[in-house]
Amino acid sequence: MTPIEAQVTxxxxxxxxxxxxxxxFAGAVVVLVVQLALSxxxxxxxxxxxxxxxxxxxxxxxxxxxxxxxxxxxLIALFAGGxxxxxxxxxxxKVEGSIHGFLTWGLATLVTTYLLATAMGxxxxxxxxxxxxxASLAGQGIKTAAPAIGDAVSGQLSAQGIxxxxxxxxxxxxLSQTAKPELQPSAxxxxxxxxxxx
Numbered sequence: 001m002t003p004i005e006a007q008v009t010x011x012x013x014x015x016x017x018x019x020x021x022x023x024x025f026a027g028a029v030v031v032l033v034v035q036l037a038l039s040x041x042x043x044x045x046x047x048x049x050x051x052x053x054x055x056x057x058x059x060x061x062x063x064x065x066x067x068x069x070x071x072x073x074x075l076i077a078l079f080a081g082g083x084x085x086x087x088x089x090x091x092x093x094k095v096e097g098s099i100h101g102f103l104t105w106g107l108a109t110l111v112t113t114y115l116l117a118t119a120m121g122x123x124x125x126x127x128x129x130x131x132x133x134x135a136s137l138a139g140q141g142i143k144t145a146a147p148a149i150g151d152a153v154s155g156q157l158s159a160q161g162i163x164x165x166x167x168x169x170x171x172x173x174x175l176s177q178t179a180k181p182e183l184q185p186s187a188x189x190x191x192x193x194x195x196x197x198x
Contacts, residue, residue: 018096019103020089027085027104028111031077035112038073042066078105 046065050058082101089100157164172185181187 018091018099020091020100023085023089023100024103024107026088027081027083027100028107029081030084031081031104031108032111034080035073035077038076039070042069042073078108081105081108 046062046069050062052058081104085100085104086097089097091097091100154164175183175185175188178184
């Protein structure tokens with residue numbers, strides 16, 4: 001091996017070691033843990049300031065305070081994670097430490113976005129299931145109540161001297177006299193049967 005080849009190899013080895021992925025992962029873990037701890041602290045402080053008995057609108061300034069706390073706690077967490085990544089990397093150059101901090105920020109942002117998207121997806125899925133169950137229960141209730149409501153309406157009409165069968169026959173006669181095929185009684189009965197089958 002000639003001295004020139006040894007120099008190139010040594011230069012390549014130094015360039016490969018410029019990024020320490022374990023340090024970046026450690027920094028990202030620090031970001032997530034510090035963010036979680038500061039968020040819990042913020043929730044505790046915010047919840048302790050609410051007094052629904054003494055204030056007319058206890059949640060009036062909660063949105064602004066929460067937003068400010070979120071920004072401040074995120075900056076503190078990112079600073080702590082970036083600082084840890086830069087120190088743990090073993091690099092003594094400020095530029096290389098900054099690179100580790102930036103990569104820590106990127107990794108922590110990706111992980112946080114994934115966690116938030118997963119949580120939001122679960123919440124939307126749960127809300128959809130809840131609405132589907134509520135609609136199903138409402139449909140079952142209507143199906144159960146419909147005969148009783150029909151009997152009650154029929155009884156009220158009979159008490160008023162109105163015959164439901166004569167009204168039905170008159171409506172069929174009027175519909176038969178129209179020239180439109182979709183208004184013929186047989187077409188309407190077929191549509192009702194198809195809707196009931198679904």
